[in-house]
Amino acid sequence: xxxxxxxxxxxxxxxxxxxxxxxxxxxxxxxxxxxxxxxxxxxxxxxxxxxxxxxxxxxxxxxxxxxxxxxxxxxxxxxxxxxxxxxxxxxxxxxxxxxxxxxxxxxxxxxxxxxxxxxxxxxxxxxxxxxxxxxxxxxxxxxxxxxxxxxxxxxxxxxxxxxxxxxxxxxxxxxxxxxxxxxxxxxxxxxxxxxxxxxxxxxxxxxxxxxxxxxxxxxxxxxxxxxxxxxxxxxxxxxxxxxxxxxxxxxxxxxxxxxxxxxxxxxxxxxxxxxxxxxxxxxxxxxxxxxxxxxxxxxxxxxxxxxxxxxxxxxxxxxxxxxxxxxxxxxxxxxxxxxxxxxxxxxxxxxxxxxxxxxxxxxxxxxxxxxxxxxxxxxxxxxxxxx
Amino acid sequence: xxxxxxxxxxxxxxxxxxxxxxxxxxxxxxxxxxxxxxxxxxxxxxxxxxxxxxxxxxxxxxxxxxxxxxxxxxxxxxxxxxxxxxxxxxxxxxxxxxxxxxxxxxxxxxxxxxxxxxxxxxxxxxxxxxx
Ligand SMILES: [Zn+2]
Numbered sequence: 001x002x003x004x005x006x007x008x009x010x011x012x013x014x015x016x017x018x019x020x021x022x023x024x025x026x027x028x029x030x031x032x033x034x035x036x037x038x039x040x041x042x043x044x045x046x047x048x049x050x051x052x053x054x055x056x057x058x059x060x061x062x063x064x065x066x067x068x069x070x071x072x073x074x075x076x077x078x079x080x081x082x083x084x085x086x087x088x089x090x091x092x093x094x095x096x097x098x099x100x101x102x103x104x105x106x107x108x109x110x111x112x113x114x115x116x117x118x119x120x121x122x123x124x125x126x127x128x129x130x131x132x133x134x135x136x137x138x139x140x141x142x143x144x145x146x147x148x149x150x151x152x153x154x155x156x157x158x159x160x161x162x163x164x165x166x167x168x169x170x171x172x173x174x175x176x177x178x179x180x181x182x183x184x185x186x187x188x189x190x191x192x193x194x195x196x197x198x199x200x201x202x203x204x205x206x207x208x209x210x211x212x213x214x215x216x217x218x219x220x221x222x223x224x225x226x227x228x229x230x231x232x233x234x235x236x237x238x239x240x241x242x243x244x245x246x247x248x249x250x251x252x253x254x255x256x257x258x259x260x261x262x263x264x265x266x267x268x269x270x271x272x273x274x275x276x277x278x279x280x281x282x283x284x285x286x287x288x289x290x291x292x293x294x295x296x297x298x299x300x301x302x303x304x305x306x307x308x309x310x311x312x313x314x315x316x317x318x319x320x321x322x323x324x325x326x327x328x329x330x331x332x333x334x335x336x337x338x339x340x341x342x343x344x345x346x347x348x349x350x351x352x353x354x355x356x357x358x359x360x361x362x363x364x365x366x367x368x369x370x371x372x373x374x375x376x377x378x379x380x381x382x383x384x385x386x387x
Numbered sequence: 388x389x390x391x392x393x394x395x396x397x398x399x400x401x402x403x404x405x406x407x408x409x410x411x412x413x414x415x416x417x418x419x420x421x422x423x424x425x426x427x428x429x430x431x432x433x434x435x436x437x438x439x440x441x442x443x444x445x446x447x448x449x450x451x452x453x454x455x456x457x458x459x460x461x462x463x464x465x466x467x468x469x470x471x472x473x474x475x476x477x478x479x480x481x482x483x484x485x486x487x488x489x490x491x492x493x494x495x496x497x498x499x500x501x502x503x504x505x506x507x508x509x510x511x512x513x514x515x516x517x518x
Contacts (some may be wrong), residue, residue, distance in 0.1 A: 132397065137463055137477050138454070140452055198447065199449070249473040250424075
């Protein structure tokens, strides 16, 4: 396998972007990544997008988006793994460059979620769960994660206050991220007093509905060194992908995210790294309990200690291992198909030392964890500054 | 959205709680599947799930999807049946949803599950009630 570098990133504002279409927000981030990389042609475009058919009534994004970029003719491929579609697009691009099938790949993720009303958005997101055996009974996504939270609370004594601390931390980080959807200071009381969505999860335990896109350019390390000048070259040293049962009812253990654990183990093995080596981490905090369980699954904390770790400040920007310096899905926003690519873009920004006020000092090794549905799929990437 | 054809196809499992017991390793699958997820076996005995079980985890959905608005707040649980099979079901007949707790003994009953959804159909299946 060839070594693969991230040579360009494109991040624009996340939010409720009513004036812009899917193709426009996508193209803006794609052009930003190409410009940041200093390349004007690519061998492949990968697109992570969960459900353009349900959110904007448009499929066939390979043609729509290559065309929008003025690159009709270039190979393009849309991949889907629910909310992990962006991470899957990154892994697909990584595999192409590593294998030698492509030299330079534009990896993108996008979701335009506010063209439909709340009920239709809820329905579209619900298709990431088992429609026949979960959705049939009226369960929602917050409801599925609420069930995981109840099981985690029962086994480990995790509390609503500890879950609220995740939201407090991520909103504090999001205040320092100009691209974040929300710039607001949130207290534990704010979270606990917000509307109950699915017991024990409140509205402020949930990530929002967001429009957004993100892009990164991958190429060989050799070419990246030529293109990067004085900038640090960031390489992808590990990539892990895993699945789990689609229904929660069929999981052996409702207090762990097995797909995340497996994906992380595979990424650590490829990179020759372990959790203690990491300096900065982005995890898939679609709900506060998801961050707690993800940090346990990737080995930052022993099972049952993820919640107290947040409360004790271990994962804050100044903590032992900062988690979600970008503000996470909670504050930055969660345009589902874009999230996995945006996480990688944040880690690259951190490893380049370009994260401004939210910079984790001296970070040279980072991890990004993306997750589909209620943990039915997960993708983990490890990124490092090249020596 | 569940079409009439799709709904009809699922009647044996939803209405009669039909499950498939792997003839090779004994694992019970609900709903039935083509190959056993434990051993890969492809021959099954058709069995009926027991109706008694207990709550493993739960939530109370307060912001419901279409078709469930009249039933809100909607208690839903994962129930472990006597034979070890776990299923997701609504919990019916609770005077106060806060009664719901892990370990609560329940019994499955045939009920109306949702109505006035996007397909305009009424769906039936099983709910669990306190036993
Ligand atoms: Zn078997």
